[in-house]
Amino acid sequence: MLLTILTIVVVSVALIAGAVWGVYGRIGRGVEGFILAAAGGALMVSALLELVDPATKQAGVWPALGMMMTGAAVFTVLDYLVDHVWKSGAGAGLLVAITLDGIPENLALGVSLIGAGPLEVAALAGSIFLSNLPEAAGGAKRMADSMGKTGTILLWAATAAILSGAAIAGNFLLSDVGEGPLALIRSFAGGAVIASLATEIFPKAFREDHLLAGIATALGLAAAVWLRSLSGG
Template identity: 65%
Template sequence: MLTIIVILAVSGALLLGAAWGIYGRLSKALEGFIVAVAGGALIISAVLELIQPATEKASLWAVFAFVLLGAGVFTGLAYLVKKKWGSDSGGGLLAAITLDGIPENLALGVALIGSGPMQVAALAGSIFLSNLPEAAGGAKEMAKSGHSKAKVFGLWAATAVILSIAALAGNLLMTDVPESILALIKCFAGGAVVASLATEVFPKAFKEDAYWAGIATTIGLVLALFLDQLG
């Protein structure tokens, strides 16, 4: 039940964000601030919930290799989507949005296996905060480009379904996987999350909120660390 609630809450952020972007007003500075808070929280969550525990189950070289592999795969696919296919088309937009969310939601699903409620809350909360302004900003730009509001909202709803499936897959399909293998899978997901932070989250936060992004990132980092310690 906890798994379903967390996944619905995180994916629901896409629907709330899309509605916010289409029908509400979105301050660029506020968007950047929220994205930076989420990025700071994701740093802690990726390290403490995905990467660091793997060092107790696998060698440091294996951990390093799979973190790097996850970052490399994400970066390569992101390049193909944005540089080769173009992110302005409907398919390109869906691919870009999904590509950014899949490693985060896969990581969330895997992290739900054997983690305490506070640790899960830290990861889920940071992904929620990341998804909300991303969906709002993306939906707003798509509506401006001439797409109907219904079509834009439908695209984000489809994306929420895809990301929910990713989180469920990460949780259900990995339950019986040996701990040593699960640790390396978490490293792969963690590397992808770190790469998304470096290429997507922090550049966007600084662009929208300038130097306040540094303060916001620190706030997110401390909040996530506090939640982890409570667990």
């Protein structure tokens, strides 16, 4: 229980640390893009190997792939609503956008922690941390001009609290669910993570660092594979 809470809190704290970095520090576009690309590579392999692939063995290939596609479709619809219907430029809209973007990753993290050892979730937790840090820094930097430094940091802190609570609640509420349904939930979360990578992380990483984005992505993927190999996976 303590490991679960600590892992989720540490990952979510990256949002606050990133916001402080973006408001008070300096972040180069190349550095932000490189970190995002590395995190995206790690998240891609983690979503596949820790969430989708095990689900195909526990719940069957077609049910697992169907839930993966459902997760991707749900994220895509919500992402469209945030960008084009709810207009994420306003303060409330920004909170919705940030929260929806983080829900798939935090759901995946919370679910993957059920019955897992430290090394089995290290790659997923580490990659989410790396993606949260520059994402929060870049977002906070843009938001500070209209909302002020204090308001921006408070917004990101509130978002971190919401995402931490959701991940912890999901972890506890789903702890007694059978392996088959749990596998399908993992696959759904994996599909949502993959969709968020394609629509949010990789495009932004390439815009910020088009020269080294490919190398950074491969580096993040290699790191995730290495961490997973430590657990014998």
